[in-house]
Amino acid sequence: MPIYYPDILEQTTAPRTFSYGDKDVMLYALGIGMGRDPMDARELDFTYEKNLKVVPTAATVLAAAGGRQGRTPPQVPDGKRLSEINFLMVVHGEQKVELHQPLPVSGTFTAESRTIGAYDKGKDKGAVIVNETVWRDEAGEKVATLTGSTFARGDGGFGGPSDGAPEPHPIPERAPDLSVDFETRPDQALLYRLNGDRNPLHSDPDVARRAGFPRPILHGLCTYGITCRAVLQAIADYDPNRILSHQARFSAPVFPGDTITVDLWRDGPVISFEARVKERGATVIKNGKTVLRA
Template sequence: MPIKYPEVMSLKTEGVPYAWSDREVMLYALGIGMGNDPLNEKELLFVNEGYFTKKPLKVVPTFASVCTWGASPGPIDLNRVMVVDAERDIIFHQPMPVTAKVTADSTVAGVFDKGKEKGAVVQRQTVVKDAASGEKLVTILSSTFARGDGGFGGPTEGQPEPHQVPTRAPDLSVDITTRPDQALLYRLSGDRNPLHSDPEFASRAGFKMPILHGMCTYGITCRGVLQTYADYDPTAFRRHAVRFSSPVYPGETITMDLWKDGNVVSFEARVKARNVTVVKNGRTELA
């Protein structure tokens, strides 16, 4: 069925409760590859609760992308086989805590019609608040590319302009490896879409094998900024935004190109082995 634009734009939920502990924090960090080197003390701080060392556990900022997994303004009738992540933009009002009880308010921020054969873009906004104080922790703007749902007659313009990376050569480039089983581990943080685990389902969706979650790639780009310009300090993050341009296959190496201008880190990510850019228009704002 085609997207019912007025009905979809009116969808919202408020005050939905969620909670997490250090277990979910560490599982997410492992899912994006933290701790791959068991002697990297800076990364171990994100995957080891530190009973012996007494060093406090750190939270990867993009844990925010899964901390209220499933938060939604309501059901939207889409062709699920053809749905992939398009963009993610998280604003951090406060550092992510190791444990928390929160509420989530979700709305539809926009739905854009790219054409009958070109798909649609659905934008959702989720505001996560501390359950006790009501203070905002993060605001999450997520965009989904529904490849099989264009042509419903909705607006074709109005999406925010993407961040433009500098035209000069990158100030820094880093390689980050992924494991062949990485999608199988990452999916335990919430996204059980068989596109990332079932070869037959992935083939039906047009891929040669299960692909890495876009949100795993998102977390990996956060790792890249953490290890370069943030000195592994998660409290330095104020915003982290990306636009996905191509999937990553588990086991591939992601090369991040980074540019720093003041407190803004621009970045793109690519898989050199296939000569394909997988993330464009990346922007991190640091304190």
């Protein structure tokens, strides 16, 4: 089905209820490489239930806790046309997590999603679709807002606006204030996929080769989580409650086993960051921005 504009801006999903627990929180932390040193008490707090803390970017996977998969079908009001993009031709463009309150170790929540933007880059250039998901707790209070953009390579030419998409966060022109290296494990994608994203691109060598990669690639959201880990470690003293929001653009794949270098710039409560794989000369995350709580 094609994209219908402006009908797509009224496209939502029905509220859905989900729960997660401490096991899901710990699995996410292990999936982004925390706990490699079991004697490091600061990271143990994210991987052991004794004094358990939640990595803020875990919000990107906790709605799929326990391996539940599948998209909630979109819906539109009567008289509007339902849009559908070609999911075989999409890549994750940007991701932002904003926390209205710190994530608890466990709980039951309701999530509802809607399309908040659709930008036409041209018939042969694709489209950018922006979706927002809001979590609420059992009292109806906002917990988190997740905003993500999808680059739909096969869906341009639908007649929507070409301009107006959110501008990327500018990175300071000075040298980074500090840099942190993270070695990923050769089997890291096999562990991270247990958070819920079982796309075989991250596990099956044959699927990866058919997609044009020499071997399975690491999930983009895993790399995104590693950049949040960098802020926690280097700037926030491992206190997840200090992180109000974390956002980034995906620019190149990471292969399990790569060493990721996260460059950070601090300007008051705003932390800018980018991530790169030095061995391949590839920048894998661009225009990153973390906002710390006052």
